[in-house]
Amino acid sequence: MKIAVLPGDGIGTEIVAEAVKVLNALALPLEMETALVGGVAYDAHGHPLPEATLKLAKEADAVLFGAVGDWKYDKLERQFRPEQAILGLRKNLGLFANFRPAICYEQLVGASSLKPELIAGLDILIIRELTGDIYFGQPRGRRIATDGHFPGAEEAFDTMRYSRPEIERIAHVAFQAAQKRNKRVTSVDKNNVLETSQLWKDVMVEVGQQYPDVELDHMLVDNAAMQLVKAPKKFDVLVTGNMFGDILSDEASMLTGSIGMLPSASLNSSNQGLYEPSHGSAPDIAGKGIANPLATILSAAMMLRFSLNQEAAAQRIEAAVQKVLAQGYRTADIYSEGTQRVSTKEMGDAVLKALA
Ligand code: NAI
């Protein structure tokens, strides 16, 4: 089982080191190879996603990714910016299904500023389509308007597009994920105004007929945004398009107390995947040894589950994370009175010890 390890920038190297430590302790035949990605790759090779890094990622069964980006690259031309690395990996590996669980760990409910009854026991899975929609649809551009409200004025346009097969494959992913959970899918769209959303809904209904054991319902995206804040526990699996999923998954992450706890997975049709924490490179705390490595460690657990077919090892890691939280270990981002503040490395060590 080959893993491409791409730590990237900022806290990326610190948190990925802890996840690698945990993976190494599992006594599995894992072959890990590290490469540069993001700003550090640009500094060394003049490109955020060097050929060699892409080749390694393509050949691997899975990619364990830290984070990319730093303010110091803000002035670079778009194609050289660190974030292009992640877009390039998604595109080249065909990673169309993005899994973002939002779980509120029991031990962290008290540390959140949100009402306990709202978030205690929260465990939802957002599945976002990742390669279609208005972010990639052509044509797009700028031109002088010949119609509309202001003919003759400069205008910009993007195109929201979804094809039937694109929707079908993400629908299957969602229904199959629901079968392994509580057998409920909420499909989110805006079918009262958008043609793409009408097709999205039609295809969800059709594919849903192949999964009679899964209950499917539909929600408009504006209502879904409200319900996520009002009664998030009503959701189980939420499936939606690229743009709505971008926004709703960030909204949902805020229900869990800390971005430092949230893993993510992006998969293609052969279950090859890229696994990364939901947060970024946190340049404000990089190099201080205080970043929370748990999102990355939990991403490694998702990697074992989805791409490496090692469910037992995945559960071992997840149980170890629960255990260290129960033992009271906290990095600064999840610290509350009466718990024990630890560094990035100490948190990794605690997970390692809890694995046994
Ligand atoms: P961020 O997620 O890096 O940081 C937001 C806040 O959360 C910061 O205060 C940071 O200190 C804190 N934080 C994040 N992860 C943490 C952790 N593991 N432990 C403790 N605290 C943590 O988002 P921000 O500041 O908007 O972006 C910083 C850089 O990261 C930018 O260059 C951005 O483009 C990049 N980024 C990269 C992503 C990726 O690699 N997939 C995703 C999001 C942002």
Ligand code: MG
């Ligand atoms: Mg986002």
